[in-house]
Amino acid sequence: MFSKILIANRGEIACRIIRTARAMGVKTVAVYSDADATAQHVLLADEAVHIGGSASRDSYLKGDRVLAAALQTGAQAVHPGYGFLSENAQFSELCSANGVVFIGPPVGAIEAMGSKSAAKQIMEQAGVPLVPGYHGSDQSPATLKAAADQMGYPVLLKAVAGGGGKGMRQVWASDQFDEALAAAKREALNGFGNDDMLVEKYLTQPRHVEIQVFCDNHGNAVYLFERDCSVQRRHQKVLEEAPAPGMSEPLRRAMGEAAVKAAQAIDYRGAGTVEFLLDVDGSFFFMEMNTRLQVEHPVTELITGEDLVEWQLRVADNQPLPKAQSELTLRGHAVEARIYAEDPDNEFLPATGALSYLRTPAESAHVRVDSGVVEGDQVSVFYDPMIAKLIVWDEDRERAIDRLTNALRDYRIAGLTTNIDYLYRIADSAPFRAADLDTRFIERHNQLLVETPRTQLTVEQQLAIVAALVAEPAAPVASAAGDADCSPWQASGDWRLNYRHRRHTAVAVDGCEYRIATELADGAIHWQADGGEQHVTGTLSCQRSGDQLQLVIDGQRSSASVYRAGQQLTVFSAAGSFTASLVAPDLGDTDSTDAGGGLLAPMNGTVVAQLVEPGVDVEAGTTLMVMEAMKMEHAIKAPSAGRVAEFYFSPGELVSGGAELLDFSAAE
Ligand code: ADP
Numbered sequence: 225m226f227s228k229i230l231i232a233n234r235g236e237i238a239c240r241i242i243r244t245a246r247a248m249g250v251k252t253v254a255v256y257s258d259a260d261a262t263a264q265h266v267l268l269a270d271e272a273v274h275i276g277g278s279a280s281r282d283s284y285l286k287g288d289r290v291l292a293a294a295l296q297t298g299a300q301a302v303h304p305g306y307g308f309l310s311e312n313a314q315f316s317e318l319c320s321a322n323g324v325v326f327i328g329p330p331v332g333a334i335e336a337m338g339s340k341s342a343a344k345q346i347m348e349q350a351g352v353p354l355v356p357g358y359h360g361s362d363q364s365p366a367t368l369k370a371a372a373d374q375m376g377y378p379v380l381l382k383a384v385a386g387g388g389g390k391g392m393r394q395v396w397a398s399d400q401f402d403e404a405l406a407a408a409k410r411e412a413l414n415g416f417g418n419d420d421m422l423v424e425k426y427l428t429q430p431r432h433v434e435i436q437v438f439c440d441n442h443g444n445a446v447y448l449f450e451r452d453c454s455v456q457r458r459h460q461k462v463l464e465e466a467p468a469p470g471m472s473e474p475l476r477r478a479m480g481e482a483a484v485k486a487a488q489a490i491d492y493r494g495a496g497t498v499e500f501l502l503d504v505d506g507s508f509f510f511m512e513m514n515t516r517l518q519v520e521h522p523v524t525e526l527i528t529g530e531d532l533v534e535w536q537l538r539v540a541d542n543q544p545l546p547k548a549q550s551e552l553t554l555r556g557h558a559v560e561a562r563i564y565a566e567d568p569d570n571e572f573l574p575a576t577g578a579l580s581y582l583r584t585p586a587e588s589a590h591v592r593v594d595s596g597v598v599e600g601d602q603v604s605v606f607y608d609p610m611i612a613k614l615i616v617w618d619e620d621r622e623r624a625i626d627r628l629t630n631a632l633r634d635y636r637i638a639g640l641t642t643n644i645d646y647l648y649r650i651a652d653s654a655p656f657r658a659a660d661l662d663t664r665f666i667e668r669h670n671q672l673l674v675e676t677p678r679t680q681l682t683v684e685q686q687l688a689i690v691a692a693l694v695a696e697p698a699a700p701v702a703s704a705a706g707d708a709d710c711s712p713w714q715a716s717g718d719w720r721l722n723y724r725h726r727r728h729t730a731v732a733v734d735g736c737e738y739r740i741a742t743e744l745a746d747g748a749i750h751w752q753a754d755g756g757e758q759h760v761t762g763t764l765s766c767q768r769s770g771d772q773l774q775l776v777i778d779g780q781r782s783s784a785s786v787y788r789a790g791q792q793l794t795v796f797s798a799a800g801s802f803t804a805s806l807v808a809p810d811l812g813d814t815d816s817t818d819a820g821g822g823l824l825a826p827m828n829g830t831v832v833a834q835l836v837e838p839g840v841d842v843e844a845g846t847t848l849m850v851m852e853a854m855k856m857e858h859a860i861k862a863p864s865a866g867r868v869a870e871f872y873f874s875p876g877e878l879v880s881g882g883a884e885l886l887d888f889s890a891a892e
Contacts, residue, residue: 225541226250226301229327230294231269233305234284235596236612237517238265241303244533253297255290257283259604264596271297278606284308287315294324301325301540303533307608310516313338327540329493329515336490337513341384341422347510350489352482355501355509357424359384369401371423378426381405383412383419389459390415394426429662430501432456433468433508435483436524436532439492440539446549447480448524448532454661455650457572462666463650464520465559466527468502469621469659479508486513494539495521495532501663519562519613522594526558526617557624558617561647563635565609568646568674574609577828578602580639580881581771581787581794584612585631591616603640611642621659625651636796638787639828639881645800649673679800684760686733687740688777689784689795690804691751692766694729695742730807737807789881790826823860823888827881829853831873838868841891849885866890 228251231238242252242265254269259278266272273293276283283289287309294302302319304310304327313334319326328334337343341359348354357379358371372379372395381404383391391412393404409419436448452468453461467476483498490513497518499511521532535546565575582599585591595612603609614635616627632648650656655669666673679686726743738755752761767774773784784797791806805826832850836842842862849860849871869887873879 225537226299226325228253228270228297228299229301229303229537230255230290230297230299231265231303231305232284232290232309233303233307234260234263234265234607236594236610237305237519237596239268239596240594241305241533242268244531245303245537248534248537250537253293253299255284255293257606259602259606263601264598273297278604280308280606287312287318290315291318291322291324294319295322299324301327301537303327303536304516306516306519311338311514325540327494327536329496330491333490333492333496334515337515339384340382340386340512341420343512344422344510346489347486350485352486352489352510353508355424355427355511357422359422363420365402365405368405368421368423369398372401373398375423375425378428380424380426381408382422382424383408383416384422385416385418385420386412387416391419391421392459427501427503427509429664430503431468431662432461432499432511433471433479433502434497434499434518435480436518436521437483437487437492437496437498438532438535438539438545439487439494439496440545441493441542442544444545444548445484445488445492446545446547446552447483448528448530448552449554450476450479451518451520451523452661453520454663455656455665456663457666459663461520461562463559463561463647463656464523465557465621465624466523467554467557469661475506475508482508482510486510495536519610520560522592522613522615523558523560526592526615527554527556528552529555556617556619557621558615559621559624559628559651560613560615561628561632561651562610562643563612563614563647564643565603565611565640566643567641568643572643574605575641576603576605576609577640577878578880579611579637580789580828581637583634583636583771583785583796585614585634590618590627591631611637622657625657630798633796633798633800636785636787636801638789638794645679646673648800679802681797681799681802683733683758684762685777685799686795686802686804687731687738687753687758687760688751688762688764689773689775689797690731690733690738690793691740691742691753692749692764692773692775692777693786693793693795694731694740694806695727695744695749695751696766696768732805732807733802789828790824792827792881823848823863823885825851825853825879825881825883825885826858827853829858829879829881831875831877831879831885832857833875834871836868838870841865841867848888851879851885853881860885862888864890 230253231241245252252269254266254272255275256266257278275289309315313331316326317331344354344359356375378396381393391408393408395401395404413419431454433450433452435450439445450468451464451466453464455463486498487496495517497514500508501511502508566572579601584593592615614631616624618624618627628651635644653672726741729740731738736756738753740753742749742751748763748765750763762778764777771785775782784795787794793804829851832852834849835847844862844864846862847859848862851858866889869889871886
């Protein structure tokens with residue numbers, strides 16, 4: 225076995241590979257870009273080499289630098305992970321030419337599968353079923369169109385060099401063909417520098433079912449069953465599971481054997497995935513083969529109990545496959561959800577920023593978190609905005625889905641927008657639970673996935689939690705005198721001699737403003753909230769330790785966690801998350817409404833403008849600074865008449881929620 229390998233990747237997959245290498249006693253070398261200097265994969269590895277600038281093309285895609293790092297550190301092999309250089313035949317060749325083992329298939333296999341049309345020709349000859357279509361070299365528009373007309377609509381145009389769903393177009397009728405072809409070609413040329421197309425029959429209700437295969441250098445080849453990746457958005461996988469629901473044993477065997485045949489047709493080695501479309505009638509068709517480890521490989525690991533990265537290292541080290549086909553069994557059901565920094569309410573725009581607050585579900589035999597980030601890390605513009613993969617396992621699909629929904633509730637992130645609630649809505653939806661799957665699942669159920677309320681807490685419950693939070697005594701002021709905290713003169717809580725103190729707070733929840741009054745008496749918080757249609761009163765108690773809350777609301781116990789950034793509270797509970805903004809009290813005179821600590825950044829964001837000069841007198845309520853956060857502008861106003869002594873941040877700078885923005889001194 226190798227004594228040292230280099231991992232030519234970053235993020236969760238680099239961390240995941242390092243973990244297995246370490247378990248096998250293999251030392252690891254990480255490579256990193258400027259932006260990743262303190263990333264988890266760098267900290268986890270035994271050694272790390274800086275290979276260039278933050279943009280991938282200046283670092284992770286620079287094969288020569290990666291190789292130089294391997295040679296310099298004495299790494300005997302390179303694991304490319306997925307993406308970046310993993311399917312780059314030249315890089316694999318460069319490694320071999322320099323005596324470094326590329327942990328992946330031989331160059332010939334990468335090349336054979338690199339072109340969708342060449343791959344199809346090979347598979348056709350090997351007798352692997354293909355979607356009917358045209359994948360010839362005559363690329364004249366007339367030939368392509370004639371092929372489409374002949375096979376009948378709908379058809380799918382695909383870029384032969386394509387990937388990640390780009391350069392694909394559905395065509396529903398002959399008269400739309402020319403326009404769709406032009407568009408697909410443009411996209412393909414931009415994306416892959418090659419606008420050759422193939423035309424396929426478009427299946428209207430297929431499932432995406434892929435087979436994990438493995439081959440060694442000793443003539444052994446096996447399949448490790450299937451994964452269903454039908455839940456896709458714009459041809460990108462969102463949820464993946466194994467085994468595929470409703471799969472019969474004969475079909476499983478037929479697809480597995482076809483996949484092995486496909487791998488053998490190109491003299492494959494190592495881990496590969498053969499993707500098929502499975503039609504409603506049980507017929508299946510080869511789509512493509514990915515010559516690397518897939519993002520979704522963990523679901524296969526959880527149902528087979530095998531470590532696929534360990535298998536990859538063994539095969540690369542010339543060892544035989546750890547198991548024969550007859551020794552492989554599948555047990556239970558696993559589902560993976562890809563957690564992304566993106567905004568499902570805004571066309572899934574990638575989100576960037578700091579993971580100001582990050583709590584992950586407890587890992588166990590049922591819950592696995594593959595992640596490459598910790599609290600405080602940045603999700604940058606440079607790389608894929610995937611934050612982590614959450615993978616769950618249980619004896620059957622129904623229980624696995626319950627594990628998933630529970631774990632998603634325990635995945636708590638504040639500071640940037642994520643798809644966690646969206647994933648929850650998919651996982652918890654009736655059609656997903658009923659395994660009503662095909663590749664248009666999300667399209668078909670879009671209404672359902674968008675319109676379910678973000679949280680399942682009632683407004684009353686949300687207000688009760690906010691009341692509990694605002695009723696809390698302010699944090700004791702740190703003091704040098706040891707016992708000062710215990711002194712009643714130092715306490716800033718609600719205890720008063722001979723009368724009950726009533727606190728009034730204004731708060732905005734879900735766009736509606738409420739006035740909340742709380743009163744501490746007999747160890748309980750008596751609260752009342754008014755606003756909108758609501759008038760609620762109740763009694764509750766709350767114990768808080770750090771960010772964890774234990775609440776008893778009208779006799780019902782529950783727990784939650786809370787993150788506060790400036791005036792913004794994000795509360796997470798088993799029933800969902802919600803955000804509440806504390807509104808500064810209205811003191812009557814219109815402009816001085818911002819007395820409540822408005823000089824702190826309300827959340828993570830960017831400074832947009834400084835609107836006053838330091839040292840110049842301003843009126844109460846004057847906007848001093850503008851910040852942008854979560855795509856909205858926030859005015860930072862003078863709490864009273866006075867002047868700004870100093871701004872701590874300049875326009876364009878990033879600030880974290882709760883940070884002090886400027887030094888303001890009130891007029892005498
Ligand atoms: P890419 O390499 O860009 O990911 P694939 O060929 O793997 O492209 O296809 C991606 C997805 O597109 C599939 O998972 C499936 O949802 C859809 N798809 C591909 N080919 C067809 C087809 N012939 N009919 C219907 N859907 C298809």
